Amino acid sequence: MSLTKITKKQALALSCLFVIPTISAKPLQPTQQLLQDKFIAGKYSTKGADSCLMCHAKSDTVMALFAGAHGNTASSDGPMAQLHCESCHGPQGKHKGKNEPMIAFGADGNVSAELQNTVCLSCHQDNERLAWHDSVHVDADVSCVSCHQVHAANDTILARNQQNAVCSRCHTEQRAAMHKRSSHPLENNAMVCGDCHTPHGSLSEAALKQPSVNDSCFECHAEMRGPFLWEHEAVVDDCSNCHNPHGSVNDNLLTRKAPQLCQNCHQPDGHQFNVEPTDGNVFTTGQSCLNCHNQIHGSNHPSGNYLRK
Known part of the structure; x- marks a missing residue:
């Protein structure tokens, strides 16, 4: 040659x-x-x-x-x-x-x-x-x-259907999370790491492409953005207060099940805080706290100050 x-x-x-x-x-x-x-x-x-x-x-x-x-x-x-x-x-x-x-x-x-x-x-x-x-x-x-292949016809990590496999060679904790029962569609490559993160660094935490965790989530979950008349402080602060974006054993990527998740911030306030499976306990039926407070991301209802409407 x-x-x-x-x-x-x-x-x-x-x-x-x-x-x-x-x-x-x-x-x-x-x-x-x-x-x-x-x-x-x-x-x-x-x-x-x-x-x-x-x-x-x-x-x-x-x-x-x-x-x-x-x-x-x-x-x-x-x-x-x-x-x-x-x-x-x-x-x-x-x-x-x-x-x-x-x-x-x-x-x-x-x-x-x-x-x-x-x-x-x-x-x-x-x-x-x-x-x-x-x-x-x-x-x-x-x-x-x-991460990159130079002596190759195609750089593997630039292929969308192979990117997650390359990243997860090192990021094993995230690889395990994406296989849990509740997760983003990372396992089938419908989403890839580069949708949220920039591997070459950013001015945001966790190498996020957007300025904050919430801004990253709102890219897809725009209905959670608000502004709401009645806001949930934990949601405004950081979505990861309640959700694990890479995967969870709980529904909806929640880090813990309710009512334990809610009780991280909300102390007894007159409700029956006995979590034993007894009749009439609002925390042991259906969706626990969300049985009543079902607008947990925010409410625009005039009477929604407790995020119930």
Whole structure:
């Protein structure tokens, strides 16, 4: 496979376009220090990918790159229009012949997740990733390739019917919740994690796409938004006060059954608070508190101050 060669002058010009990764002030491992120095020196190959493929063309994993966006030789925005393989793996330097290391990605990579990610961010820096450096994934030292596939025709996590499976490899608690008797339709991929969360970070809690938990819920549950004449403070505060969005063993994603859920906030006020199954106890029949207070999300009825109408 022959690709367009680049001249030394072009390599020098392109290296200026490529952001040299910056890493933390922690002492670097010898290999990582070497690779950092190679970036600064900028000794790119004048033959580009042709030089790499002389040795690596027999690898199916390597060649799979050319089936995807990163290996598209016709794209002016992709690595192959810039420094070819070296756009991501760094300057070749003395790699050919003397086996000097180049950047290897993944869990078994020879550099930290932080440095791996700066390589990706040198091109993928846009509005969707403005909050990446403060995201929970960065705090957990998650690298981009932990979720994304570069040497592939299609990136699995970008496929809607496979996204939940990729996310739940790490988020096992949420994976268990989505299989509970009451849950959002995550198991059958009618909903995906990206409908509510942005994996590249956000200014909201839990990497939510919307400013708050309630705003996220109202995207689908608009009838709960209000404004209501009579409001339920717990609902106004946070939907997750009562609901577990990923799944629950209780109906309607409730974190606990009534009346215990209601009694987290409402203390005895004249009702029969005996939860034993006796006749006449309003808490042991039907929907417990909701037998009477059935407009629990809010009421616009003139006499609905107790959320009963």
